[in-house]
Amino acid sequence: MSTVERMKMEADIVCVGFGPATAGFLTTLTRALLKEDGSPAFESKVMPGMPLQIMCYERADDIGFGVSGVVTKGAFIKASFPDKDLTKEIPNAVAASDEKVAYLFDYLGVSQRDTGTKFVDAVFKGGRFFMGKCPEAAELPWIPPFLRKEGGIVMSIGSFISWVGAELMSSGLVQIWPGTPVSEPVFEGDKVVGVRLVDQGVDLQGNPDPATFMPGMDVHAPLVVVGDGPVGSVGRKLDDHFGLPEGNHQHDWAVGMKAVIELPESCTLKPGTVIHTLGYPEQEIFGFMYVYPDRTASLGIFVPSWFDSPVRTTYTYLQHWMQHPYIWRHIEGGRLRSWGAKSLQESGVRGEPYLTGDGYVRIGEGSGTTNVLTNSGVDEAWHSGVLLAEGVIDLLQRGETFTKANLDATYVRRRREDKLNADLQKAKRARDGFQDGFFKGMMGTGMTGMTNGAMNVSSQSRPPSQRIKTLLETFAGRISEEDLAAAVAQCAKDKQPLHDTLMVLAGWPEIKMDGELLMSHQDVLFKGGKVQAAGGFANHVTFAHPEICRTCKERTCIEICSAQAIMPGEEGEPPEFDREKCIHCGACVWSCSKALPKDPEKSNVLFGAGSGGLHSNEN
Amino acid sequence: MCSLALVPADYTQMKINQMENKTMEGLQIVVCGTLVPDPLQTLEPVTTPTGPGLKNETMLPSVLDPWAAHSLYEAANLAKKVPGSKVYLVSLGPKAKLQQLMMTVAQKVPFELVAIDGTAGGFTDAMEVAKTLATAIEAIPGLDKTRLLVFGGCASASRDAGVTMQLIGEQLGITDQFVGVDEISMSDDGSFSVLERIEGGQYLASTCAGAPAVLAWATGSLPEPPNNPQVGMANMRFVMPALQKAQPAAVGVGGINFEKSEVPAQKRATRIVKDVSADVIAAEIVEWIKG
Amino acid sequence: MADILLVLHTGSDGSFSKGALESIATTVDLSSKLGGSFAVGVIGAGAGAAADTIAGCGAEKFYVVEDEAVAAPRYSSDVKAATALIQKAGAQIVLAPGSSRFARCMPGAAYRAGAQIDTHIVALAVEAGVLKAQRWYYRQRILTTLSRAARPWVLLIEGGIQPAWQGAAGVADAESVAVEFTDAELRTTIKGIESPATDAQTIRPDAALLFVAGAGWTKKQADGAYHIRDASNLIQGFLKKAGASLGSSKSLVDLQSDGQETLSFMSHMNQVGQTGTTPRHAKGLSTCCHGEEPHAVGWRFINERRAINMDANCGWAQGKADVVYIANAFEVIAKVNELLG
Numbered sequence A: 001m002s003t004v005e006r007m008k009m010e011a012d013i014v015c016v017g018f019g020p021a022t023a024g025f026l027t028t029l030t031r032a033l034l035k036e037d038g039s040p041a042f043e044s045k046v047m048p049g050m051p052l053q054i055m056c057y058e059r060a061d062d063i064g065f066g067v068s069g070v071v072t073k074g075a076f077i078k079a080s081f082p083d084k085d086l087t088k089e090i091p092n093a094v095a096a097s098d099e100k101v102a103y104l105f106d107y108l109g110v111s112q113r114d115t116g117t118k119f120v121d122a123v124f125k126g127g128r129f130f131m132g133k134c135p136e137a138a139e140l141p142w143i144p145p146f147l148r149k150e151g152g153i154v155m156s157i158g159s160f161i162s163w164v165g166a167e168l169m170s171s172g173l174v175q176i177w178p179g180t181p182v183s184e185p186v187f188e189g190d191k192v193v194g195v196r197l198v199d200q201g202v203d204l205q206g207n208p209d210p211a212t213f214m215p216g217m218d219v220h221a222p223l224v225v226v227g228d229g230p231v232g233s234v235g236r237k238l239d240d241h242f243g244l245p246e247g248n249h250q251h252d253w254a255v256g257m258k259a260v261i262e263l264p265e266s267c268t269l270k271p272g273t274v275i276h277t278l279g280y281p282e283q284e285i286f287g288f289m290y291v292y293p294d295r296t297a298s299l300g301i302f303v304p305s306w307f308d309s310p311v312r313t314t315y316t317y318l319q320h321w322m323q324h325p326y327i328w329r330h331i332e333g334g335r336l337r338s339w340g341a342k343s344l345q346e347s348g349v350r351g352e353p354y355l356t357g358d359g360y361v362r363i364g365e366g367s368g369t370t371n372v373l374t375n376s377g378v379d380e381a382w383h384s385g386v387l388l389a390e391g392v393i394d395l396l397q398r399g400e401t402f403t404k405a406n407l408d409a410t411y412v413r414r415r416r417e418d419k420l421n422a423d424l425q426k427a428k429r430a431r432d433g434f435q436d437g438f439f440k441g442m443m444g445t446g447m448t449g450m451t452n453g454a455m456n457v458s459s460q461s462r463p464p465s466q467r468i469k470t471l472l473e474t475f476a477g478r479i480s481e482e483d484l485a486a487a488v489a490q491c492a493k494d495k496q497p498l499h500d501t502l503m504v505l506a507g508w509p510e511i512k513m514d515g516e517l518l519m520s521h522q523d524v525l526f527k528g529g530k531v532q533a534a535g536g537f538a539n540h541v542t543f544a545h546p547e548i549c550r551t552c553k554e555r556t557c558i559e560i561c562s563a564q565a566i567m568p569g570e571e572g573e574p575p576e577f578d579r580e581k582c583i584h585c586g587a588c589v590w591s592c593s594k595a596l597p598k599d600p601e602k603s604n605v606l607f608g609a610g611s612g613g614l615h616s617n618e619n
Numbered sequence B: 001m002c003s004l005a006l007v008p009a010d011y012t013q014m015k016i017n018q019m020e021n022k023t024m025e026g027l028q029i030v031v032c033g034t035l036v037p038d039p040l041q042t043l044e045p046v047t048t049p050t051g052p053g054l055k056n057e058t059m060l061p062s063v064l065d066p067w068a069a070h071s072l073y074e075a076a077n078l079a080k081k082v083p084g085s086k087v088y089l090v091s092l093g094p095k096a097k098l099q100q101l102m103m104t105v106a107q108k109v110p111f112e113l114v115a116i117d118g119t120a121g122g123f124t125d126a127m128e129v130a131k132t133l134a135t136a137i138e139a140i141p142g143l144d145k146t147r148l149l150v151f152g153g154c155a156s157a158s159r160d161a162g163v164t165m166q167l168i169g170e171q172l173g174i175t176d177q178f179v180g181v182d183e184i185s186m187s188d189d190g191s192f193s194v195l196e197r198i199e200g201g202q203y204l205a206s207t208c209a210g211a212p213a214v215l216a217w218a219t220g221s222l223p224e225p226p227n228n229p230q231v232g233m234a235n236m237r238f239v240m241p242a243l244q245k246a247q248p249a250a251v252g253v254g255g256i257n258f259e260k261s262e263v264p265a266q267k268r269a270t271r272i273v274k275d276v277s278a279d280v281i282a283a284e285i286v287e288w289i290k291g
Numbered sequence C: 001m002a003d004i005l006l007v008l009h010t011g012s013d014g015s016f017s018k019g020a021l022e023s024i025a026t027t028v029d030l031s032s033k034l035g036g037s038f039a040v041g042v043i044g045a046g047a048g049a050a051a052d053t054i055a056g057c058g059a060e061k062f063y064v065v066e067d068e069a070v071a072a073p074r075y076s077s078d079v080k081a082a083t084a085l086i087q088k089a090g091a092q093i094v095l096a097p098g099s100s101r102f103a104r105c106m107p108g109a110a111y112r113a114g115a116q117i118d119t120h121i122v123a124l125a126v127e128a129g130v131l132k133a134q135r136w137y138y139r140q141r142i143l144t145t146l147s148r149a150a151r152p153w154v155l156l157i158e159g160g161i162q163p164a165w166q167g168a169a170g171v172a173d174a175e176s177v178a179v180e181f182t183d184a185e186l187r188t189t190i191k192g193i194e195s196p197a198t199d200a201q202t203i204r205p206d207a208a209l210l211f212v213a214g215a216g217w218t219k220k221q222a223d224g225a226y227h228i229r230d231a232s233n234l235i236q237g238f239l240k241k242a243g244a245s246l247g248s249s250k251s252l253v254d255l256q257s258d259g260q261e262t263l264s265f266m267s268h269m270n271q272v273g274q275t276g277t278t279p280r281h282a283k284g285l286s287t288c289c290h291g292e293e294p295h296a297v298g299w300r301f302i303n304e305r306r307a308i309n310m311d312a313n314c315g316w317a318q319g320k321a322d323v324v325y326i327a328n329a330f331e332v333i334a335k336v337n338e339l340l341g
């Protein structure tokens, strides 16, 4: 491809991805771009005489489609809008009020539980009478402060981001272009000089179609701001190039799958209600339900990388979780309106990459801002953008260039000295215990939380590919070896994922679709009509070594796929990827059960920048 | 790497120069199109003080009305073929939502935006909408009706009445009109031929002596153009000022009294026939077809 | 002066289409509900003779515009003729079938006659003396009932909402309405109708059955291979034997424009759904099509619906069809074709 002639464009600052991090960056930066008399405060370096040229390229088809989140303490965000009441600006936003944490019993007796969890089950079941009555669950009588969201806001982060984006664009000071995936950073040695957009007018393999081929343009800029989230392809390519700082790793992940539901008339939950659940459908799976005004709720589950089972279809688990009596009583008779999924980088600050280099800087979740103790990322990502903006303004005012040293002295210094860092450091080891199982993990999170990070459960960390169990191990004692083999063979023949078949064999009831709350996986992709991808782009999910897939037994990439975009191919062939269904959640990347022969930290799934995906900013 | 390093301002200036030098010839193609809710969204009517509306109307993701979008691509394609031509997009919609829509549409093909700030809802009266659009078209500086082609969709995905384009044409005094167009071919003398969709999968073929004319498009024959960041940057020079200048327009339901608007329940009790041989199924189907 | 004017046009053979006859039935019905009279105006070649064929419909008066200029459908001449009829008849309510010809010219005629217009009307009712019309908004998503106080009110009636009028021919004694056409109104020349070759003519509005082909026909089948040619033969065989009209999902015709090997006899014209058509047939059989909402809204006017799909969880199974056969459409249609002989 190096011979392709590419158009080149110049800008002063180019941003990759428009999530909370970039939104925070641009909101803060643009406020400093005009002098009081309305004239530009800084002159463009690339277009002398013009104001700074600032571009932001967003992969998703519209602003707000690529992000997720519902509840945030929002202290940093609120600080950015001191004279605005966000609950009035953002449609359907409401102040967080009633908070509950519920331990859900395995009322069907079918989930995989380790001894510790069984002990917890017994304790809660015994103690439930002291904890208020609710079906098949126990509500914690007291919510640890590190989990509390009081004073925060319940809102769709997608709507919030749309709102911020509209405000920014109407200022005329920045351009935010959705539907424009950035393929990679453009390097000159170790210096980043710009970004390259993805090629268009190509077939699925990336071969140009002579009639429509449009090579991805190179956008050069003295500063590239990378805010492309947990699995963004520009961030990943920077990590490929520079590696991670000594001692850091990105071993812990989760995929969050979420639905927006119109609640039935009978539902009595008040807007602002925040419910967190644990214990079911598997001990590793957390659930949440947040209630918006207008009889709407956002709810979903997180399936983490430390759930070692290779069969892990989030969608099926979501359906089982929704049907748990504790949740179902609120939603039965309601209607699913919107749906989506996205990965979370659960290593938090431990996964922090090199934050700066010559010509580039990283913000947001991909830079390790997610607080894994409080399970929040939006406010933190936003604030990292704000801190960068302050640093950039500083450099612009002094007329200095965007070298690594200068960025370190401004942005990184601010970040290190900020409360953000203090909180992230406390949370740093909260997830470590999960390396050794759920019970120890819960202990670990609790301990880290209660002791402000002073006490932790320690463990040796492994990348997910090295901890996924085999099918036999997973179902030992629950499905006989013969039945398992027969089921696997049948699924391969029918080209179906294993998950649903094996769950039923292990005793889970079949899901009775009602077309309203419970529907097939393919239908949910279109519920409220969402997932789509324009033609002319290459597959963004590929397999590094197809031969590894050929012998792979677990095929976790198929099982985890949030959208049935990765499905079994011909028997003995690698899985097949359908880009029109992919929702870019990134779960396949960290769920692959095979490491690359040359780099055990990486999996066999290659995840590039692609277009399309979800079409909803409610998520 | 291509040596052509265009910076946006230069590029735009170049484009403006090109257009100004050539305004003596070429077509003025005015495309009427605005946003509609993404067709994949769940739509539910609600009653508002000004008539029916959609639940969560402001939250619904929107797209450029599909048939109008086809007409925009056709317009750009035609403008490319006829030197000196210029494409305008006239859009009536809520300013903030138009701005968001433009961030995707503006990357597709070059055009100059004329924005009008008002509702883009489907329950508005086509006559009021047409009046507003026709007035906006008349006000385009340098408008020359002898070179004017008015494009749009043959129906919107919202109102779906299929009358707005004709009403615009009438107000502009244009009597050559085509609806359900899938193809246009221009001759050097300015005359053109058109294929319009009619019943039974057939086309009506006509020729017209030349502009002015109204063409309300069906699907056309062009695929959606790729996102071209350079086109986007160039368009933005017009888009932002156009949005800032956008005049509010009070379009409403006009003289329509909506007595009722509903999403009729239409769930059927589906009988699922499983594990039955193809022969048995075939027999049942044949009986049903014949019965 | 009649209360209602029904405007019709003749086809290229000088006769009325089914849609025109249906709109007569609708007019007769409405007229009796309103307790008034109606007139009929006819545009097109052989309008006078055509009026005679419906002389027995109960109209109190017939008007025709038979000028050579309106022999073929051209906007500028049609709009002038229709305006003249509306003005001549002076009726408060103007009905017309929603044919492509009238869908194109009636809005302009309404404008010139100072009338209101609503299109795609699927039902008319009179409640307490008030005329109420039903139509869909957002492409078959939302059904509304509406009325207007202003008159004249032009309403274009959808096909298939009423059985065609049947009745005696006679002498309509139609009054010819003179319309002058200027050169400026004849700048457009009609070249004719381009129809696909008869065996490629897959869209048959009058067929009792709609056969919908989905993208599944062109996907890899259980044996791991594509069977495009088989699919092509099976579908065409079925269409011929069952006399069905062919519809398609968007995915299938989109594949077509992507240049992949697909079914050569289909085009975007076949597409049913949100961004396609909403045909009207008594029965519909969907094959290898998932039945997603944007597709299924195009089935709004298909009464009996059956589907063949390998996936028991497909959209059709969620209350969108009456019967879903979980089976391989290749096998079933082969057998069906055999049985149809």
Ligand SMILES: Cc1cc2nc3c(=O)[nH]c(=O)nc-3n(C[C@H](O)[C@H](O)[C@H](O)COP(=O)(O)OP(=O)(O)OC[C@H]3O[C@@H](n4cnc5c(N)ncnc54)[C@H](O)[C@@H]3O)c2cc1C
Residues within 6 Å of the ligand: A016, A017, A018, A019, A020, A021, A022, A057, A058, A059, A060, A065, A066, A067, A068, A069, A070, A071, A072, A180, A181, A182, A183, A227, A228, A229, A230, A231, A232, A233, A234, A255, A256, A257, A258, A300, A341, A342, A343, A344, A363, A364, A365, A366, A370, A375, A376, A377, A378, A379, A381, A382, A608, A609, A610
């Ligand atoms: C289901 C779920 C629920 C959550 N709930 C909460 C919550 O309640 N509270 C909370 O605080 N946090 C929550 N989070 C976490 C929160 O979503 C993230 O921490 C936060 O969004 C991170 O912001 P960001 O800007 O760093 O990245 P992102 O939000 O990931 O934004 C990155 C953007 O970059 C774009 N992008 C990626 N690659 C490219 C590319 N190559 N080219 C161009 N654009 C690209 C993406 O489309 C995206 O829009 C939740 C996460 C999930 C998955």
Ligand SMILES: Cc1cc2nc3c(=O)[nH]c(=O)nc-3n(C[C@H](O)[C@H](O)[C@H](O)COP(=O)(O)OP(=O)(O)OC[C@H]3O[C@@H](n4cnc5c(N)ncnc54)[C@H](O)[C@@H]3O)c2cc1C
Residues within 6 Å of the ligand: A526, A532, B038, B039, B040, C213, C214, C215, C216, C217, C219, C221, C248, C249, C250, C251, C252, C271, C272, C273, C274, C275, C276, C277, C287, C288, C289, C290, C291, C292, C293, C294, C295, C296, C298, C308, C309, C310, C311, C314, C327, C328, C329, C330
């Ligand atoms: C803006 C927009 C507008 C749209 N408008 C429309 C529209 O107007 N019309 C429309 O149709 N769609 C429309 N869609 C697209 C729609 O959402 C779906 O993508 C499309 O209808 C799917 O087509 P399909 O069911 O044929 O294909 P698929 O979803 O690929 O389904 C193929 C089906 O074939 C079945 N199958 C495969 N092999 C066999 C076999 N041997 N026997 C039996 N069954 C088999 C499979 O089980 C599957 O259910 C629109 C989408 C968008 C975004």
Ligand code: SF4
Residues within 6 Å of the ligand: A543, A548, A549, A550, A552, A553, A554, A555, A556, A557, A558, A574, A575, A591, A592, A593, A594, A604, A605
């Ligand atoms: S991508 Fe990974 S999990 Fe999937 S088949 Fe290949 S090796 Fe196995």
Ligand code: SF4
Residues within 6 Å of the ligand: A541, A560, A561, A562, A563, A564, A565, A566, A581, A582, A583, A584, A585, A586, A587, A588, A589
């Ligand atoms: S293929 Fe797409 S939808 Fe499936 S897991 Fe990977 S990123 Fe998510």
